[in-house]
Amino acid sequence: MSEQYILEVNNLTKDFPGVRALDNVDFKVRNGEIHCLVGENGAGKSTLMNVVSGVYPKGSYEGHVVFKGKETHYRSTKDSELDGLAIIHQELTLSPYLSIYENLFLGHMETKFGIINWDKCLKDSYPLLKRVGLNERPQTIVSKMSVGKQQLVEIARAISQKAELLIFDEPTSSLNDEESQKLLDLMREFRKEGITCVMISHKLDEVLSVADSITILRDGQSIVSFDLRDRKVTEQEIIKEMVGRELKNLFPQKEPDIGEVVFEVKDWNVYHPDYHTMKIIDNASFHVKKGEIVSFCGPMGAGRTEMMMSIFGKSYGYGATGEIFLKGRKVSFKNPKDAIEKGVGYVSEDRKSLGLILIQDVKTNITNSSLRRLARHGIIDKDLEVRKAEQYKETLQIKTPSLQQLVRNLSGGNQQKVVLSRCLLADPDIFIVDEPTRGIDVGAKFEIYSILNDMVKEGKSVIVVSSELAEAISMSDRIYVMNEGKIKGVLNRDEATQERIMHMALID
Amino acid sequence: MSNGVHIEQISFFGLAKQNMRKLSMFIMLGLILIVFAFLTGGVNLTPRNITNIFIQNSYILILAVGMVLVIIIGNIDLSVGSVVAFSGAISAMLYNTGMGLVPTLLLSLVIGGLIGCFQAFWIAYMRIPAFIVTLAGMLLFRGLTYIITNVSPISLRDDGFKQIASGSLNIKGFSIGGLDGLSLLIMVVVILLLVWFTLQQRRRKIRNGFTVLAFRFDVYKIVALSALVMFVFTRFAAYRGIPTVVLVLFLVTALFVFITNNTVLGRYIYAVGGNAKSAKLSGINAEQVTFITHVIMGVICGLSGLVFTAYMNSALPQAGDKFELDAIASCFIGGAAASGGIGTIIGAITGGLVMGAINNGMSLMNIGADWQYVVKASILLLAVFYDIWSRKKSGLG
Numbered sequence A: 001m002s003e004q005y006i007l008e009v010n011n012l013t014k015d016f017p018g019v020r021a022l023d024n025v026d027f028k029v030r031n032g033e034i035h036c037l038v039g040e041n042g043a044g045k046s047t048l049m050n051v052v053s054g055v056y057p058k059g060s061y062e063g064h065v066v067f068k069g070k071e072t073h074y075r076s077t078k079d080s081e082l083d084g085l086a087i088i089h090q091e092l093t094l095s096p097y098l099s100i101y102e103n104l105f106l107g108h109m110e111t112k113f114g115i116i117n118w119d120k121c122l123k124d125s126y127p128l129l130k131r132v133g134l135n136e137r138p139q140t141i142v143s144k145m146s147v148g149k150q151q152l153v154e155i156a157r158a159i160s161q162k163a164e165l166l167i168f169d170e171p172t173s174s175l176n177d178e179e180s181q182k183l184l185d186l187m188r189e190f191r192k193e194g195i196t197c198v199m200i201s202h203k204l205d206e207v208l209s210v211a212d213s214i215t216i217l218r219d220g221q222s223i224v225s226f227d228l229r230d231r232k233v234t235e236q237e238i239i240k241e242m243v244g245r246e247l248k249n250l251f252p253q254k255e256p257d258i259g260e261v262v263f264e265v266k267d268w269n270v271y272h273p274d275y276h277t278m279k280i281i282d283n284a285s286f287h288v289k290k291g292e293i294v295s296f297c298g299p300m301g302a303g304r305t306e307m308m309m310s311i312f313g314k315s316y317g318y319g320a321t322g323e324i325f326l327k328g329r330k331v332s333f334k335n336p337k338d339a340i341e342k343g344v345g346y347v348s349e350d351r352k353s354l355g356l357i358l359i360q361d362v363k364t365n366i367t368n369s370s371l372r373r374l375a376r377h378g379i380i381d382k383d384l385e386v387r388k389a390e391q392y393k394e395t396l397q398i399k400t401p402s403l404q405q406l407v408r409n410l411s412g413g414n415q416q417k418v419v420l421s422r423c424l425l426a427d428p429d430i431f432i433v434d435e436p437t438r439g440i441d442v443g444a445k446f447e448i449y450s451i452l453n454d455m456v457k458e459g460k461s462v463i464v465v466s467s468e469l470a471e472a473i474s475m476s477d478r479i480y481v482m483n484e485g486k487i488k489g490v491l492n493r494d495e496a497t498q499e500r501i502m503h504m505a506l507i508d
Numbered sequence B: 001m002s003n004g005v006h007i008e009q010i011s012f013f014g015l016a017k018q019n020m021r022k023l024s025m026f027i028m029l030g031l032i033l034i035v036f037a038f039l040t041g042g043v044n045l046t047p048r049n050i051t052n053i054f055i056q057n058s059y060i061l062i063l064a065v066g067m068v069l070v071i072i073i074g075n076i077d078l079s080v081g082s083v084v085a086f087s088g089a090i091s092a093m094l095y096n097t098g099m100g101l102v103p104t105l106l107l108s109l110v111i112g113g114l115i116g117c118f119q120a121f122w123i124a125y126m127r128i129p130a131f132i133v134t135l136a137g138m139l140l141f142r143g144l145t146y147i148i149t150n151v152s153p154i155s156l157r158d159d160g161f162k163q164i165a166s167g168s169l170n171i172k173g174f175s176i177g178g179l180d181g182l183s184l185l186i187m188v189v190v191i192l193l194l195v196w197f198t199l200q201q202r203r204r205k206i207r208n209g210f211t212v213l214a215f216r217f218d219v220y221k222i223v224a225l226s227a228l229v230m231f232v233f234t235r236f237a238a239y240r241g242i243p244t245v246v247l248v249l250f251l252v253t254a255l256f257v258f259i260t261n262n263t264v265l266g267r268y269i270y271a272v273g274g275n276a277k278s279a280k281l282s283g284i285n286a287e288q289v290t291f292i293t294h295v296i297m298g299v300i301c302g303l304s305g306l307v308f309t310a311y312m313n314s315a316l317p318q319a320g321d322k323f324e325l326d327a328i329a330s331c332f333i334g335g336a337a338a339s340g341g342i343g344t345i346i347g348a349i350t351g352g353l354v355m356g357a358i359n360n361g362m363s364l365m366n367i368g369a370d371w372q373y374v375v376k377a378s379i380l381l382l383a384v385f386y387d388i389w390s391r392k393k394s395g396l397g
Helices: A045-052 A077-082 A100-105 A118-131 A147-160 A177-193 A204-210 A235-243 A304-311 A336-341 A351-355 A362-367 A382-395 A412-425 A442-457 A469-475 A498-506 B012-018 B020-039 B047-072 B080-096 B101-125 B130-149 B162-166 B181-207 B215-238 B244-262 B264-274 B276-281 B286-312 B323-333 B345-364 B369-393
Strands: A005-016 A019-030 A034-038 A062-067 A085-088 A165-169 A196-200 A213-218 A221-227 A261-271 A279-289 A293-297 A318-326 A329-331 A344-347 A430-434 A461-465 A478-483 A486-492 B006-008 B211-213
Touching (some): A005 A045, A045 A062, A045 A085, A045 A165, A077 A085, A085 A147, A100 A147, A261 A461, A351 A412, A362 B264, B020 B369, B047 B323, B101 B286, B323 B345, B323 B369
Parallel strands (some): A034 A213, A085 A165, A293 A461, B006 B211
Antiparallel strands (some): A213 A221, A478 A486
């Protein structure tokens, strides 16, 4: 039985502090097939692959991983690579200023008495590049090539190590259509040669075009596996299994009181900060009304965060074009300071590295955006500062022993409330919150939703970027669906279902 | 606001343990002074010597005040020694044209500020690492100093300049029990201010409903600080009075303690140093804050150059050699973090005094510069090791 499967995962459970990322997962990959792994953001796909490839070493999880009939004992990815299992990560791991062939053999060069035989490396690189269909001189510096070509180098690197199982973590998320097709063709080639491939993907059309089997994960559990040799599966079926959780009453009630349009973005285009020809946001237009909560949904890499940050004072990207209207007047935001002064607030999805200053205390973090208003002639009114910080600590119920506590010692939910306080204290009319509930527990989530509801009650407008569809549907008045840098459509509260959103993002 | 006074229940030792990190550098300074008192038979604590420690280190201490701001923002400035030489030479040349002392002082500060602007421009707006810009500045301003001085010392036209460094504040004939009366008077004023500030702070905390320490701890604090002030000022009083340069140093320190604690600019410096990306998204103009910080460093170099020229009573082409290293070491001994965001003015001054006390003590023992380097190196390494170790232990780093 087990000869048939090259990889078998049984009863795998993996915990992170406070979260169960994988719960009793079973996952079986047959020898020589292309097996696709699909699921919503946060379903546990990447975690599963990280366990399999040894990123999380043996002992940090419960359950069994059997590769080529033997239980694995990987301490790092180096061990799994030696065993013939390679993973191509979403973020490329090449050394950008080295050439193709130097990257190909990095870490396992041909040496004699410790001296590298570069000539041999160079010679060996030609057949590898040919095999993955990369038409570049091996001496080309990696950073000068497109992302798609860099990915081919990674794949070449993996097969040079005699990989028998290749895992692709969302390989086409940063590729254009043509590059994606080439990559899928390459996977079909590998299948002919007997190399097994596992692909994590959000793009269902691609999944259905290459997959022999599909496994669906949801909330850290393996829901179902389809064997496409037995029967055909439709995109609808997959989506239904991906989202099919029941909605509990996790959200506060909200009575909408919606006014005229206060914030509008027209024909917004942004390019990648490093690759100036790569379009990240493609002609996006949207508007927000007074007292409205508007969500932006879509898979990872859809460009939601990038769009919001580029609007918020050009904090992301290169060569942004388009128009912004605030209360009917055309505005432009030079930098975040300008945006905040004109009444826009932004809460980053990455609260630790972009939202907070971890080595400072709660009070300082709350007041950092508003010091000018708490000061006279540049001298801070410290009493006023403390009173304001105290006031927000009370209203948002930040649980901290004192205002002097360093933020790094607070829990995720309370840290998030500190960031929210900072933005609220700056008194924005338009409040952009990016993944406001990521990594925090259910109780704190409810409190954060209530804070957002209170804001719109005061006549402000809230834009939420959310990867949790249930959250977006229950919280928002309208939902914009994005994918691949484009706004694919908009749904009203009463017409939005998880299936429709997924359908809009992935198929239409 | 007031809803009763919250008193934190803690024992003396518990409190000392909690504040060990903050107190450690003061304890280190005290220990060093005591060790050398034994080794030199008390010579290092004589009025004349205490006065000398301040005068001989004044220009480094002044530099350390600027350097700690640069370090808090996450940068470094290697050019300060050369800028000190350059601005010192120019101030000497200006003074020799017959210009008065005050205009010379102001012009030196302006020149320092302009140099600061030049370097700050490359660092803040052209995004060249401060290490590289100021390394270039170190070479550039040393070269320019050689050019304008023709590699020979510039003597000053009269002794007026010298008063800044080695002059003292005293009133002839006003003495109490053989001690200078003005110094004692100022000492009393300083102690009264100390008491007033401490009580004020306590009152503010109570008003805001913060927990405060039991009142006796404030008394201990006042007593300890007063004893320190009395020790230093009676030394000054028993020698020639308060050195002018100590007044300069005090004013600079007080100004920047205020700036770092109470102004928007000061808080922006800590915010940018703590996490530049997050500071930017909080609406802080990080480039501008970086720019201003390096300009301040330039102005301070101008002042230090003037003080050093006054101290040597001439402008030397080699002036300021390795000052940057002493200033940087002072900051790190004083608890600043190399990664930015952490550091205090008082810490940097204390760190500078630690270095100064070691130099001075070893010189009194007739130990040469060779061993002074070895000892200073060990102190720097150990102090920073202790800082990092204790931070890790208390979960801060």
